[in-house]
Amino acid sequence: MTAFNFTLETTNGGARSGRIGTARGDIRTPAFMPVGTAGTVKAMFTDHVRATGADIVLGNTYHLMLRPTAERIAALGGLHQFMNWRRPILTDSGGFQVMSLSKLRKLTEDGVSFQSHIDGSRHMLTPERSIEIQCLLGADIQMQLDECPAIPIEHDKARASMELSLRWAERSKRAFEEKATPDQALFGIVQGANYEDLRRRSLDALMEIGFPGYSIGGLAVGEGRAEMFRVLEFTTPHMPPDKPRYLMGVGKPADIVGAVARGVDMFDCVAPTRSGRHGQAWTKAGPINIKNAAFADDAAPLDPESACPASRDYSKAYLHHLFKAGEYLGPMLLTWHNLHYYQELMAEMRSAIAAGRFADFVAGFTAATGETAV
């Protein structure tokens, strides 16, 4: 059984390329993880997810603990078998979505009590329970429970929240050491809002506890791209170079390109899947809305050169028609296209870093899309 490991292969400026090894296969970094919220990457077959180039997908603890429940998934052989995805899975702790989706939540030192948004049932999520759930799911990479406040937030409140997350990090690690298998990994999560001193203190304390990987949480919560990049700039240079760095919940292509330039290795975001379901397609020239009347007679596919059937084998006029007619196939094709676009972007970045031409890649990306990523 392969123990979790990370190999940093190349650096190019601040950007890094490497490889995470797990018992279920390697993850090439920088990596984008499609989000499989409720045990499915929405509107996608898993073999198509894999064919886009994804090495790992993400599952949401909050959704899965409520329905169909972690205990049921465990009894059915774990999340990999349940959703027919045999490669690595990363799970979040559930904390972020408890705070954004559940009802009547109450946060204490012990954890968060809340009511399900689905059926109103009462639940308690503690650091220990979150790890228990993630182990029942069988996640290869797990997250500590943390609190994730919105920005802006006052310094003393941000500090208190960050310190609570640190205490939860210790409890999470103890629970993980009891419950997890040797091939699984637990990441600590750096918090501290957009305060440099708090981010440093959070990171230093997490490194003292010791984790095989570090997440950066509490960003992409309303602070804007420039501010997010500023926080990365005073955070990543202090992170251990020999451990993977995961920027949680980020982002749009330009967010990812800019974060890779600042030394981040792993990403997840609902953007390609959610946007795809709503008719937005990313192209090499930037995003388009396929529902726009301009595409009704457009015989060209989204990308005639693509290796992805969804991008190559259907005209924009057809995709436009599918969305106008409310057909399932519209979201199916556009999600597939967008995930392929994201994975191709990651592959191009890995190649550019390996070849020592990442700055050229970024310049090309900005010129083609009009999006400033640095």
Add this chain to the structure above:
Amino acid sequence: MTAFNFTLETTNGGARSGRIGTARGDIRTPAFMPVGTAGTVKAMFTDHVRATGADIVLGNTYHLMLRPTAERIAALGGLHQFMNWRRPILTDSGGFQVMSLSKLRKLTEDGVSFQSHIDGSRHMLTPERSIEIQCLLGADIQMQLDECPAIPIEHDKARASMELSLRWAERSKRAFEEKATPDQALFGIVQGANYEDLRRRSLDALMEIGFPGYSIGGLAVGEGRAEMFRVLEFTTPHMPPDKPRYLMGVGKPADIVGAVARGVDMFDCVAPTRSGRHGQAWTKAGPINIKNAAFADDAAPLDPESACPASRDYSKAYLHHLFKAGEYLGPMLLTWHNLHYYQELMAEMRSAIAAGRFADFVAGFTAATGETAV
């Protein structure tokens, strides 16, 4: 270019197996045609439709003429290219759906005027316009415009309607001879409700006009299975043996098995796709509703022996979860499973007929599903 042709290969009792040749490939009969209403077999990729064993799909003239319009599809290269399906396509005339879906419709000798159910726009469907649309779509097998009354209907009304359909058959054939390409085929449609004399008169008149194939219309409109079989029993024995016979809009598996026993070669129905979207799965032991709580912990797939990934690679518990969570993947997997079930049923019938053991097949089907098909 292959001209449309039909080879009757084997008969076994009333059942027939054969092969329709078209410029876009052969159609093995008895054949089931998945319904691609608006230019897509709902929730399916065309390569999966093909992999289930489908040789041909059906497109709906009514839906396509309204959105995105036949002229637009023609400008984009025709329906095959539009929907990325390179094998044969059969289109209906639009008449049935004008009567069931449109608003403010008015039937005259000339045709049917109506308002679109989508945007209220006014249209006129005549025999000539229906053929024009089907040729713009590029359908390999086309249908004459007909009137399709519900059963029960009084004899004199059924006769008047059937005679109108005959006059429209002549006009359709003339229009087809002007507009169609030599490799396309037009079918006449036998009407006459459940009256033996009217069905015979309709068939005789159509044979006099002369068509390369004959449809049986006006069934599965509320008369029930036994009555439908009774109509087939006094209709198919008089149909020319060397031409394919298409029972329009039929049906559930037992309907199809019983109609094959009575000499029908071609079928279409929304049942496998529509039911799949609503959680019903056909299995070798009959239909089940996957939303039933009994399946929440069922680790077995729908069919562990199946060649279809949707039937084989996902537990019933997972499918249950997908439907409970309202995920796209539920309808995607169950539609795929159902279409595979239907195509496997057709393949088994073709083999049984070729081997001279169709009666055994029917007995086995009835024993396994509890459905009486003869």
